Amino acid sequence: MNNYGFVKVAAAVPQVRVADCDYNAEAMMRLMTEADAKGVEIVVFPELSITGYTCGDLFAQQLLLNDAEAGLEKIVRHSATLEVIAIVGMPLTVDSQLLNVAAVIHQGKIAGFVPKTYLPNSKEYYEKRWFVSGLDIPQKTSRFICGQSAYIDRRLLFRTSSACFGIELCEDMWATVPPSSFLALSGAHILFNLSASNDYIGKHAYRCSILAQQSARCLAGYVYSACGFGESTTDVVFGGNALIYENGTQIACGKRFSFDEQLVIGEIDVDRLRMERQVNTTFAGCRNHLTSDEAVTVDIRNTSRPIPALTRSVPAYPFVPHGAALDERCEEIFSIQTTGLAQRLMHAHARHAVVGISGGLDSTLALLVCALTFDKLNRPRTDIIGVTMPGFGTTDRTYTNALALMRGLGVSMREISIKEACELHFRDIGHDAGNHDAVYENAQARERTQILMDMANQKGGLVVGTGDLSELALGWATYNGDHISMYGVNSSIPKTLVRHLVKWVALNSREEEVKATLLDIVDTPISPELIPADEQGNIKQKTEDLVGPYDLHDFFLYYFIRFGFKPSKIRFLAMHAFGNRYDEATVNKWLETFLRRFFSQQFKRSCLPDGPKVGSISLSPRGDWRMPSDASVEAWLRELKE
Numbered sequence: 001m002n003n004y005g006f007v008k009v010a011a012a013v014p015q016v017r018v019a020d021c022d023y024n025a026e027a028m029m030r031l032m033t034e035a036d037a038k039g040v041e042i043v044v045f046p047e048l049s050i051t052g053y054t055c056g057d058l059f060a061q062q063l064l065l066n067d068a069e070a071g072l073e074k075i076v077r078h079s080a081t082l083e084v085i086a087i088v089g090m091p092l093t094v095d096s097q098l099l100n101v102a103a104v105i106h107q108g109k110i111a112g113f114v115p116k117t118y119l120p121n122s123k124e125y126y127e128k129r130w131f132v133s134g135l136d137i138p139q140k141t142s143r144f145i146c147g148q149s150a151y152i153d154r155r156l157l158f159r160t161s162s163a164c165f166g167i168e169l170c171e172d173m174w175a176t177v178p179p180s181s182f183l184a185l186s187g188a189h190i191l192f193n194l195s196a197s198n199d200y201i202g203k204h205a206y207r208c209s210i211l212a213q214q215s216a217r218c219l220a221g222y223v224y225s226a227c228g229f230g231e232s233t234t235d236v237v238f239g240g241n242a243l244i245y246e247n248g249t250q251i252a253c254g255k256r257f258s259f260d261e262q263l264v265i266g267e268i269d270v271d272r273l274r275m276e277r278q279v280n281t282t283f284a285g286c287r288n289h290l291t292s293d294e295a296v297t298v299d300i301r302n303t304s305r306p307i308p309a310l311t312r313s314v315p316a317y318p319f320v321p322h323g324a325a326l327d328e329r330c331e332e333i334f335s336i337q338t339t340g341l342a343q344r345l346m347h348a349h350a351r352h353a354v355v356g357i358s359g360g361l362d363s364t365l366a367l368l369v370c371a372l373t374f375d376k377l378n379r380p381r382t383d384i385i386g387v388t389m390p391g392f393g394t395t396d397r398t399y400t401n402a403l404a405l406m407r408g409l410g411v412s413m414r415e416i417s418i419k420e421a422c423e424l425h426f427r428d429i430g431h432d433a434g435n436h437d438a439v440y441e442n443a444q445a446r447e448r449t450q451i452l453m454d455m456a457n458q459k460g461g462l463v464v465g466t467g468d469l470s471e472l473a474l475g476w477a478t479y480n481g482d483h484i485s486m487y488g489v490n491s492s493i494p495k496t497l498v499r500h501l502v503k504w505v506a507l508n509s510r511e512e513e514v515k516a517t518l519l520d521i522v523d524t525p526i527s528p529e530l531i532p533a534d535e536q537g538n539i540k541q542k543t544e545d546l547v548g549p550y551d552l553h554d555f556f557l558y559y560f561i562r563f564g565f566k567p568s569k570i571r572f573l574a575m576h577a578f579g580n581r582y583d584e585a586t587v588n589k590w591l592e593t594f595l596r597r598f599f600s601q602q603f604k605r606s607c608l609p610d611g612p613k614v615g616s617i618s619l620s621p622r623g624d625w626r627m628p629s630d631a632s633v634e635a636w637l638r639e640l641k642e
Contacts (some may be wrong), residue, residue, distance in 0.1 A: 002303065002306065002307075002568070002572075003162065003304055003306050004271070004309040004339060004568070004569045004572050004573075005162075005269055005270050005271025005272070005274075005569065006267040006268065006269055006270070006271075006307045007042070007160075007162050007163045007189075007190065007221075007267065007268045008038075008039050008040050008041050008265060008266075008267050008305060008307060008311075009040065009041065009042050009043070009044075009190065009221070009223050009244065009265070009266060009267070009268055010035045010038075010040045010042070010043040010044070010078065010263050010264060010265045010266075011043075011223050011224060011225035011242035011243065011244060011252075011254065011262075011263075011264045012028070012031040012032075012035065012043050012044065012045050012225055012241040012242070012261075012262065012263050012264075013046065013225060013226070013227070013228045013241075013242050013254060013258075013261060013262040013263075013264075013378070014027035014030075014031050014045060014046075014049065014261050015027045015229075015230060015260075015261045015386075016027050016046075016049070016052050016228070016229075016230035016231060017230060018052035018054055018055055018230065018231065018233065019051060019052055019058050019064055020049050020052075020057050020242075021051055021064070021067035021068050021070065021071035022070075022071060022074075024049060024051070024052065025050060025071035025072075025073060025074045025075050027261065028045055028049060028050070028075060028086075028437075029074070029078045029262055029637065030090060030261075031043070031045075031261060032075070032079065032082060032084055032086050033059075033078075033082065035084050035086075035263055035265075035582075036082040036083055036084040038263075039305050039306070039307070039325060040084050040265060040305075041083075041084065041085060041160070041162065041302070041304075041305050041307075042084070042085045042086075042087065042089070042160075042190070042192070042223075043084055043085070043086050043163065043263075044086075044087040044192040044194060044223050044224075045086070045087065045088045045089060045194065045224045045225055046089060046191070046194055046195060046196055046198065046225050046226050046227035046228075047089045047100065047116075047169055047170050047195050047196040047226070047227065048089045048090060048091060048100060048194075048195040048227075049088050049089040049090070049194070049227070050068050050071040050072060050088060050090040051064060051067075051068050051071075051090060051091060052227070052230070052231060053196035053227050053231055053238075054196075054231050054233050054234070054236070057129075057130075059091055059098065059130040059131075060130065060277055061578060063620075064091075065091060065093060065098075068090045068091055068092075069090075069092075069146070069470050071090070072088070072090055072103060072110075072145070073146040073147075074130065074379075075088060075105060076105055076108060076109070076110060076146050077108065079105045079106060079108055079109075080107055080108030082107070083107070083112075083302065083303060083305065083632075084106075085104065085105070085106045085158075085160065085300060085302060086104075086105045086106070087102050087103070087104050087105075087167060087192050087194065088102070088103050088105065088194075089101070089102055089103075089169070089194040091102060091130075091131070092113060092115075092143065092145075092152070092274050094137060094141060094143055094152055095137075095141075097132045097136065097137065098130055098131050098132065099116070099131060099132060099133045099134065099137070099152070099235065100115065100116040100127065100169060101113040101115045101116070101130050101152065101168060101169075102121070102167045102192070102194050103113045103548060104156075104158055104167070105299050106302060106399045108300075109148065109149040110146060110148055111150065111158055111298050112150050112153065112158065112298050113143065113150055113151070113152040113153075113156075113335055114134075114152075114153070114154060114156050114166075114167040114168075114169070115134030115137065115152060115153075115154050115169075116131070116133065116134060116154075116168075116169035116170065116171070117133055117135060117154050117168070117169075117172050117175070117179050118133065118171045118172050118174075118175045119131055119132075119133055119169045119171065120170075123363050123457075124639045127171075127548070133204045134153075134154035135154070137152065138315065139153050139155065140153055140296060140451075141153065143258065149292065149385075151296060152574045152580060153296050154179060155179075155182065155184065155186070155295045155296060156295070156296050156297075156298060157186060157187060157188055157295045157296065157298070158296045158297075158298050158300055159187075159298070159299050159300065159303075160300045160302050161301075161302055161303065161304040161504035162270065162304045162305075163189045163190055163268070163270045164187045164188050164189050164190075165187035165188055165189065165190040165191065165192060166179075166180060166183030166184070166186070166191055166192070166295075166369075167183075167188075167191070167192045167193070167194070167527040168180045168183070168191065168192075168193055168520050169193065169194050169195070170193065170194065170195040170196055170226075172193070173193055173195070173210060173211070173214065173224075174210065176473045178214060179601070180193075180218060180220070180222075181214075181217070181218060181386070182216060182290065182295070183295065183302055184219070184220045184229045184288050185218075185283075185286055185290055186219035186290070186294075186295035187295070187297075188218075188220065188516055189220060189221060189270045189273050189274070189319060190220060190221040190222075190223065190268050190270070191214075191218065191221065191222045191223070191633040192222075192225075193222065193223070193224045193225070194225060194624075195224060195225065195226035195227070195241070195328075196226060196227045196238065197226050197238075197241070198236040198237060198238050198239075198569060199237055199238060199241075199256070199257075200237075204239065204241070204256065207241065207462055208243065208250070208435050209242055211224055211245050211250075212245055212248050212249070212250065212487040213248070215245040215246060215247055215248055216247055216248030219247055219276045219277050219280060219283055219505075220246075220247070220273060221244070221245065221246045221247075221268030221270070221273065221618055222243075222244070222245040222266075222354065223243075223244050223245075223266075223399070224242070224243040224244070224245075225241075225243065226238065226239070226240065226242070226460065228240020228258065228262075229257070229258070229259050238264065239256040239257050240254065240255075240256065240257065240258055241253075241254065241256060242254030242262050242264035243264075243282065244264065244266035244268070245274065246266075246268055246269060246272075246273070247276060247533050249274070251267075251268075251313070252264050252266035252311070252312065254441070255281060262333055265311050266311060266327055267307060267311065267312050268310050271563070271564060271565065271569065272563050272565075274561050275564050275565075289608065294634075310576050311577065312560070314573050314576045314577040315577060315614075316551060316555065316577040316578050316581075316623060317496050317543075317551065317554070317555075318554075318555065318558040318559075318562075319496055319497045319554060319558060319615065320496055320497055320500050323469045326500065326504070327504070329562065330500070330501055330504040330505075332370065333493065333497075333501060333614050334368075334501070336612050336613075336614050337369045337372075337373075337489045337490075337612055337614065338369060338372045338373040338376055339612070340487075340489070340611070340612030341353075341369060341370065341373045341464065341487060341489055341612075342376060342377055344462065344487045344610070345373070345377070345462060345471045346377075348461075348462055348486075350460065350461050350462040351383065351459065351460040351461060352383050352384065352385050352456070352459045352460065352461030352462070353370045353373075353374070353383070353384045353385070353461060353462055353463045353464050354385045354387065354452050354455050354456045354459065354462065354463050354464065355367050355370055355384065355386055355387070355391060355452075355463075355464045355466065356387050356388075356449075356451075356452050356466065356482075357383070357386045357387060357388045357405065357406055358388070358389075358394075358398060358529065359388070359397070359398030359399060359400070359401035359402035359405070359521060359524070360398060360404060360521065360524065360526065360527070360529075361495070361498050361499055361502055361521060361522070361524075361526065362466040362468050362471075362490055362498060363402075363465060363466040364405060364502050364518065364521050365466070365468075365489075365490055365493070365498050365501055365502055366464050366465070366466040366489050366490055367384070367386060367388055367406070367409065367411070368409075368501075368505055369451075369464075369489045369490075369500070370384045370411075370464055370489075371384065371409050371410075371411065375431070381409060381410045381411050382410065382411065382412050383412070384411040384412065385410065385411070385412045385414060385455065385459060385461065386402075386405075386406040386409075386411045386413055386414070387414045387416060387450045387451065387455065388403065388406070388413075388414070388415050388416075388448075388451060389415075389416050389417065389418050389451060390415070390417050390418070390419070391417075391418045391419060391422070391444045391448075391529065391530065392422070392440075392444065392530070392531070392532050393527075393528070393529035393530050393531045393532055393533060393539075393540070393541060394529050395529065395533050395537055395538065396540055397520075397524060397538075397539075398524065398529060398539075398562060401489060401517055401520055401521050401524070402464060403415075404513065404517040405514070405517050405518070405521070407513075408511060408513045408514035408517055409432070409514065409528075414455075414523065416451055418444055418447045418448060418451070421447050422443050422444055422447055424438075425443055425447070426440075426443065428633075431443075433519075436531050436532075440530070440626075441478070441528070441530040441531070442478045442479075442481060444479060444530050445477075445478035445481030445482050445528075445530070446478060446481040448481070448482070449463075449478075449480070449481050449482060449484055451588040452485075453484075456486065461471050462486045463485045463486045463487075463489060464485060464486070464487055464488075464489055464631055465482075465484070465485025465486070465488030465489065465490070465491065465609055465611065466482065466485075466488075466489075466490060467482055467483065467485075467488060467490060467491065467616070468490040468491070468493050468495055468555065469490070469491065469492050469493055469494045469495075469557070469618070469619065470494045470496075470554055471495070471496035472491065472555055472598045472604070472605055472608070472619050473553065473557045473594075473597075473598055473619065474547055474553060474594070474598070474601065475597050475598075475600065475601020475604050475605075476543065476547060476597075476605035477604060479603075479604055483604055483608075484609060485609050486551045487609060487610055487611060488609050488610070488611035488613065489611060490611070491608065491609075491611030491612075491618070491619075491620070492612065492613050492614045492615060492617065492618040492619075493549075493614055494554040494558075494610065495526070495550040495553075495554060496550055496551055496554045496555065497554075499522055502518055502522055503518070503519070503522045505518060506518035506519045506522065510593075524539075525539050525542045525543075525544075526542065526543045526544060526550070527541050527542050527543055528541060529541065547593060547597070548589075548593050548594070549582075549590065551578075552574065552578070552587065552590050552591075552594075553590065553594055555570075555573075555574055555577065556570055556574070556590075556591055556594045557598075557617070558617065559573060560594075560598070560615060561615055561617050561619075561625070566593060566636075566639050567591060567636050567637075567639050567640035568639055568642075570591060570642060571584070571588065571640065573593055574587050574591070574609055575587060579638055590641070591640060592640060594639060595633050595636050595637060596633055596637070598633075599631055599632070599633035599636075600633070602627050602628070602629045602631065604630050605619050605621055605625065605627075606621050607621070608620060608621060
């Protein structure tokens, strides 16, 4: 079974008794067994987890240090029966110096020890009273313990069959230049932190912000485990934080201040991280600033564990945030669109904006952008010319909505039927108007574009394009028809987001007529309306019946462009994201359609008009997406089938 580039990790918060190493080792072994049974590849425990962090001057007691080594030996023996890699914390004496270290254990072997680099000496912590820094010992120092020899080095990297990981301890993360930055630049995809950071008001939010930022800066996964209930003593309380981040996003978290032990599991997408680093030239450039001290790599010969299902959330609508974030996103998108359009209007000295209004989602969004832009420019909305151009497939519903929208927004209205012009054109080229083929459809799109372009010339205006990102990805546009404009305000907005933007405006509109019109447009089936309606006057040509659901295509587009994932992984993620909405055969069918159309329609994207980049994905040929128009899709189709 494939793991699709995911590595299942866990942050464990065990039950602990301060200074009772035997009890603590048993608790950790119990969680190791649970993690192994759940398919976890690497599990991390809190700082000094074998002894407990708050032992104070007991760290100067030989009995406690001996018990810590005995606890480690017990855990090492237990690990021989498991597949999971465990990272545990303990005090370790090296050449009469005491270090606060993380021990990496796998199948009865100690892979290495990583000492803490930065020791706090604050109001709550006095670690320098007992421990020395990893800076104080030479690189590649070794120690014979539990019947085996292992390196002790603050710059150890551990390479497994599926990823490379590094370790830092608690205060290291709060440093100006954390050790994890070096480890990431040296090749670590996942960073683990054994911590004992106490809790007080406001600290948790700050901690989370640092974890998010460090995982984002390092383009890495970050797994954080901090001690909990049993360590709360004297003047400090520990909340038992268990947190997992990936490139700035939290993918799993535990319950703070729980009295019970916890095992928080998540999957780090190492494939994604590799791709992010590959295309991020800044990350590569930062490697030039590494010091002469090289990382030491230890190989752990483990078996890559399959991922039958994900515990992490995979949003079905990656372009569309939820809750308050959606409001913020919509406001920001409109700001970007209106700013771009305003600059083009001013630079071109355009007196008018000309927009074709169909009563569908895309033209509605474009008209809303025009209205907001003219408002910001303190220009009358009557300088916006909305043109509705009924054709052979125009229904009463879309026609009525087009008129109501223009009237409600207060723009200038024009109605020009294209039927007669198209019929004349069919006669000129000798085409049977009863044959509803590509000629029949595309002639209508090109006639509408000709009207808009000529009207813009006539009025000293600028044609504002309405096509969206999803249509560009699928090539669902008539070449030299709706494919062309003088500025395409929707060119980097996918269809799923267009719907939410229009709905957001509707729900925030104070004008009931505009609100009702917008909501009806949102509920109207997506259609180019180029084929005559059915006997009841309803839309007969529904886009999603022909090319597939836009929610799937937008999902495919996001992971194909943003991360360069293989088709099989995109399918795996789609099955997880959409649950029972689509079966595997359906996902396969439309993913194959997406791939075929994306490759075959590149020639349309190679000559796109300008348009504002709104999100992280754009198909502009001037920088964001450069692809030969005649590239073969066969390798992608073959990978999907195999």
